[in-house]
Amino acid sequence: MSSAVLGQVLVFLSLGLTAFVAALAIQGAVHRDSRKVAAAGFGLQAVAWLGVATSLVLMHAIVTHDFGIKYVAQYTDTGLPLLYLITAFWGGEKGALAFWVLSLSILGAFLARSRRDDSSPYTGWLLATTALTLLFFDVLMVFASSPFETFLASGGPADGNGLNPLLQNPLMAVHPPPQLLGFIAYTIPFAFAVATLATGRKDGAWVVDARRWSLFAWTMLTAGLLVGELWSYLELGWGGYWGWDPVENAALLPWLTGTAMLHTFSVEYRTGLLRRWNVSLACLTFLLTIFATFLTRSQLIQSLHSFSGSLLTPFFLWYQVVLLAVSVGLIAWRWRVLRSESRIESFMSREALVVATAMLLLMAVFVVMWGTLLPKFSESPAVLAVVDRALAGIAGLTGSVHVPLTGAVQVGPEWFNKAVGPIGIAVLAMTALGPLFSLRQAPGQAARGTVWRTLFSGVLLALGILVALVLVRGAALAEISGMAWSKASWLYLKGLSWPGVYGLAAVTFALQVLAVSCLDWVRSVRARRVAKGESPWTAAGVLFRENPRRYGGHLVHVGVALSFLGFAGAAGKLEKKDIVLAPLEATTLGGRNVLFLGTRDRWDGTRNYAALEAHFQVSKRGEPVSDDVVERVRNEASGAIGVDGASPPFLKVRFSSEAAAREYLVTQTARVTLASSLALVGADQSRRQVRLVVRRPEVLRVLPETLRRFSDAAKIVVAGAGGDRLSLKGGGRGDPTMTVTATEDGVFQAFLAGWSSKGEQAVLAARPSSVDKTVVEVVAAGGGLAMSPEVRFYVKSENPTTEVEIEPGLLTDLYLAATPAKGAGEVNLTAMDHPMMSSLWAGALVILLAGSALLLPTRRRKSRIVSAVKDPGSEVVA
Amino acid sequence: MSVTDLVFAVLAAGALTLALRAVVRMIGAAGGSDCEDKGAG
Incomplete structure (x- = not known):
C-alpha cells in the first residue's frame, strides 16, 4: 500500500472516530452517562494515536521523497537537508493542517487522561468541545486540503520544487511549531469555558486547570512570536524585527487576550471574582486564534507571509461565525449564573488593577484589529465614506484641518507604533504598580505610602533620564554646531519627537518594574537567609518552588521590562543609513567608518544557491591602524620603501x-x-x-x-x-x-x-593614489572589524534571500544588509545602529525560561490546587 | 525495504496498535452504557 493511500485511509478513520467520540461525549454529558464520558476519553486517546500514525506516514513520504504526493513535490526536493525536510512537514498549508490535527489530538488525549477520574457531564462537555474542534480540522483535511493528494495523470515529477528559501533557516525551522501549538492549546481553556457554561457550574474550580493550559499556550505563543521576531531581524534585511505585518498582528491578538486571561484567571482562582471576564476571554482568545489562522491563510490582506491561495477561507469564515454565535449564546444564557458573589471593593486593589490591565489589553486588540482590517474595509466606498465622515467630525472637534480621503486608507508601522505604544506603556505602568497592591482590600497606610513613593520615584527617574539625555545630546549638538550648550540643549528638547517621549516613558516604567520585582525577591531572599541561614541561590530556588505564582510572575515581569527597554531602544533608534556604495567608498555610522571593500561570489552545492557576499571593514573613525597591521603590510610588500x-x-x-x-x-x-x-x-x-x-x-x-x-x-x-x-x-x-x-x-x-599568493593575506583592497604615482593605497586585514552580509540566489526560487550581518553589542547592535545595486560593483547598503537589542533578547529568554519553569509541577502547587478546588477563593495573597 | 522504511513502519505499527488498544478500551468503557450516573457533575 502506498503512503498516499495509507495516509488517506488513516485520515478518514480519524475523521470517523473523532465524530463518534464527539457524539459519545455529547450523549454522555446530556444524559449524565458516566460510561459514555469515560469511553469518549479513551476514544480521544485512540484519535491521538491515529494522528501520530498519520503524521508518521506523511513524514515518511517526505523523507523518502515520494513525489507522487503533491504536497511532498510542492515543498521538498532531493537536495533538501534532513532538518528542512522535517520543517517541510509544517512548511505548507496542508502540512500545517496535519500538524494542527496531530497537536490538538495529542493535547486532547492528555486532557482526557487528566480527567480519567472524573466522568461527570462537565468532563463530557470538555471532551465534546475538544473533539468537535478536532472534527472541524479533520473535515478540512479530508474535504478541502489533504496532504496526501496525489498526481492523477502521472506518478509525479522526478524532483520536487523545494522549500521556500526564506524558510530554509534554523530559526524558521523552529518558529512555526510553538506558534501553532500556542494557537492550538487555546482550544483547551475554551473547552473548559464551554463546559462551565454548558453545565452552569458555579464554582471557580475550572480556572485551576484552565490556567495551566493557558500558561502552556501563552508560553508557546510567546516563544513562536519571539523566534519569529528574531528570524525577521536576522533574515529579512529590512532592519527591524516587528513590521506590524497583518499576519504578525493576527498572531498578536490572541497573545494580548491570552495575557489578560492569565491575570484574570489568577484573580478568580484566589477570590472567585471576574467569572464573566474569564469565560469571555477564554472564548475570545480561541476565536482570535481561528481569526489569525483565517487571516494568514485567506490572503485577505497583503502580507509579508506569502501563502498560496487557499480553499480553506470559506470554512474558516463560517467556523468563526458559528463559534461567535455559540460563545455569545452560551455566555448570554449563563450571564446571571456567572455573576460573582462579591464585587471589587476598592479601586486601589490588585483585582481592580488586573481589570484595568485587561481593559487596556482589549483596547490594544481593538486598535491592532482596526489598523489591520481598515485598509481592506476602506476599499469599499461606503466604508470609506463613513471613515471620512468620522475623521471630519474629529477634525471639527479638535479644530484641525481635515483632508478628505480619496482612496483606501493605508496604515503603516508608524500608525501602529503611535497607537499601540501608549497602551503598552500604560500596561507596563500597571505591571510596576500591581505587586504593590493586595487582593480584596484597599491598601493600608504603609502600603499607600509605598505606592506614592513608587510613583514619586518614577517621576524623579523620568526627570533624571531626561536631564541626562539633554546633557549628553545637548553637549554633542553644541560640539557639532558650535552653538551655546544651553541653546543646543533647548533645541534638542524641543525636537524630541513622539518616539523619544514614548521611549522615555517606557524606560522609566521598565526600570520601575525591574526595581519592584527585584526588590521583592531581594527582601524575601534576605528574610530566608536570616531565618534559615540559606545561601542566596538556595533561598531564591526555595522561594520559587514555594510560591511560583508570585516569584515566577516577578521573573516574567522582569523579562517584560527588559523587552520594553529593547522596544524603547528601537523607538530612539540612533542612526540608520540606506546608501549606494561603490567599492572602496565608505559611510559613517555612530562614530564608525563602514568601508565597502567589494563583492565576492560563493556557491553552495548542497543547498543549490549562489551567494553574493559584500565585504565591509568597520573601524572607529580616526582610530590609527595598529603597528602590527602596518608591519604585516610592510613585510608582504616587497620593494616598498615605506x-x-x-x-x-x-x-x-x-x-x-x-x-x-x-x-x-x-x-x-x-x-x-x-x-x-x-x-x-x-x-x-x-x-x-x-x-x-x-x-x-x-x-x-x-x-x-x-x-x-x-x-x-x-x-x-x-x-x-x-x-x-x-x-x-x-x-x-x-x-x-x-x-x-x-x-x-x-x-x-x-x-x-x-x-x-597563498594563506591569509595582509591586504584586503588596493587602489592607486590620486596624488603620487609611487604610492598605492591599501586596506589592511586586521585594520577593523570584517563584516560580510550576503544575498542568496537559489536555483529553485525566483526570490533571493538576504543574510544580514550583525555585530552584537551590550548596548548597540551594528546591523548591515547589502543587496546588489545597478552600478559596476555597487551595493545598496542598509546600515543601522540598533540600540538595546541585547536587552530585548535577554528579556525574551527570561520570559520563556520563567514561563517554562512555571509549567513544571511542584508538590506545593499540587496541594494548593486541591485546596483551591475544594474551596475556591480560600487563598490569600502572600 | 530500506532502514528508513523499516523504522517508520515499526513506529506507525506501534501507534496503530496503541490506537486499537484505546478503541478496545473505549468499547469496553461504553459497554452497558444504559447505566446512568446521575450523581456525577
Missing part, C-alpha cells in the same frame, strides 16, 4: 619607482578581485597572454549578471596597470572566458602573481 598608517582606514605603501608601485597594485587588485572567482587556464609566457575562466559556472546559472561583475573587476585591474600595458578581451554577454594580454614582462608577472 608604509604610512596616518590616514586610516587606508595605508599608503610607498615605492621607489612608479613601475614598482604599478606592479604591486596589479598583483593586489588581481588577487583581491579576480583570483577567488576566476581560474587561470593557460599562461603563454612568450605572448604574455593568459586565459581566465569562471571557477564556479553554477553561479552564472542563477546569477548571470555576475559575468559583468567579473568583467568590471578585470577592467579595474587593467586600468591599474595604466596605459595599454594590459588589455582585456572576452567576458562579454554569455562568454565565461576572458583573455588578458600584457605588453610588459614585469606587469605580466605581477598579474600572474595575483594567483600565486
